[in-house]
Amino acid sequence: MRIGILGAGNMADALGTQWARAGHELTVSGxxxxxxxxLAKQIGPAARAGSWAEAAVFGDVxxxxxxDQAVPAVLEAAGAAAGALRGRVLIDCTNPVVPGRFTLATQGGSSMAERVAETAVGAHVVKAFNLCHEDVWRMTPPVFDGSPLAVPLCGDDADALATARSLVRDLGCEPVEGGGLERAGLLEATAAFMIGLWVCGADAQAVIPPLKFAFGAR
Ligand SMILES: NC(=O)c1ccc[n+]([C@@H]2O[C@H](COP(=O)([O-])OP(=O)(O)OC[C@H]3O[C@@H](n4cnc5c(N)ncnc54)[C@H](OP(=O)(O)O)[C@@H]3O)[C@@H](O)[C@H]2O)c1
Incomplete structure (x- = not known):
């Protein structure tokens, strides 16, 4: 697959490195x-660098x-409003979390993923990869207590979701259906809440019961 990456920071590095290892071609931009x-040099021969606009049109994904504050300007520079991402799978891993307060910068409005979908005309947006730290995405594979990490995906397009699922499996993770893009804000809120717990030293995993107790104990 051809994957364009808007961003040349930690997440671009973590996910781009994994996808290059899995045999995909990348264009990274920053x-x-x-x-x-x-970053392209570090990832290796499967990656090259380009402008925002070049990365946008390079990728099937x-x-x-x-x-999050840079999203509008980067989408603009990538030509998203003019249709540069039309027909492409646009994976949004951003977290609009207010530092120190662990609330959503988007509070009271649409989710970041929905805003992205509104701007990027014709793109098939999938919210994914926003719940874990970059170092988890660097693990080969991310397996905890013998179970592969489960990665929820929210999106409206069946083909785009299938593509995103295959990119999740490339990391050795298991995709989980998270519902339509209208539920992406819940993933963003979950990230904000969990980051707040982690920063206070609480184990976010410990606040949720195992599945067999989810609907009661009897
Ligand atoms: N890191 C994580 O563990 C993690 C996990 C899940 C989700 N996320 C989310 O993923 C997204 C990327 O995180 P990251 O850790 O990769 O961030 P990062 O390392 O800071 O990299 C962000 C990228 O955005 C660019 N950027 C920042 N401000 C910009 C601006 N005003 N205009 C244009 N470009 C700008 C940076 O350019 P420069 O390098 O020039 O600054 C860099 O290429 C964020 O929304 C974050 O919330 C992060």
Missing amino acids: RHPDRAAA VLLAVR
Whole structure:
């Protein structure tokens, strides 16, 4: 698959490296071309660097991996409003979390993923990969207590979801149906809440019962 990456930071590195290992071709882009070039070099021969617009049109799949505040400007520079991402799978891993408060920067409005879908005309947006730290995405594979990490996906297009599922499996993880894009905000809120717990030293996993107790104990 051809994957364009909007962003040349930690998530671009973590996921891009995994996908290059799995045999995909990448174009990475960033605010500073030299950083994008350095990341492409580090990933290896399957990756090259380009502008935001070049990464957007290169990919059958495009990963949006920039800070949430930068999303509108990056989508604009990528030509998203003009249709550059039309027909492509646009994976949104961003977390619009207010630092220190662990609330949503989007509170009271549409989710970030829905805003992305509104701007990126014709793109098939899938929210994914936003719940775990970059170092988890670097694990080969992310397996805990013998179970592969489960990765929820929210999106509206069946083919785009199938593509995203295969990219999840490339990491050795198991995809989980999270519902339509209208539920992406729940993934964003979950990330905000869990990050808040982790920062306070609480184990976010421990606040949720195992499946067999989810609907009661009897
Ligand atoms: N890191 C994680 O563990 C993690 C996990 C799940 C989800 N996420 C989400 O994934 C997204 C990317 O995170 P990250 O850790 O990869 O961030 P990062 O390392 O800071 O990289 C972000 C990328 O966005 C670019 N950028 C930042 N501000 C910009 C601006 N104003 N205009 C244009 N480009 C700008 C950065 O360029 P420069 O390099 O030039 O600054 C860089 O290419 C975020 O939304 C984050 O919430 C992160």
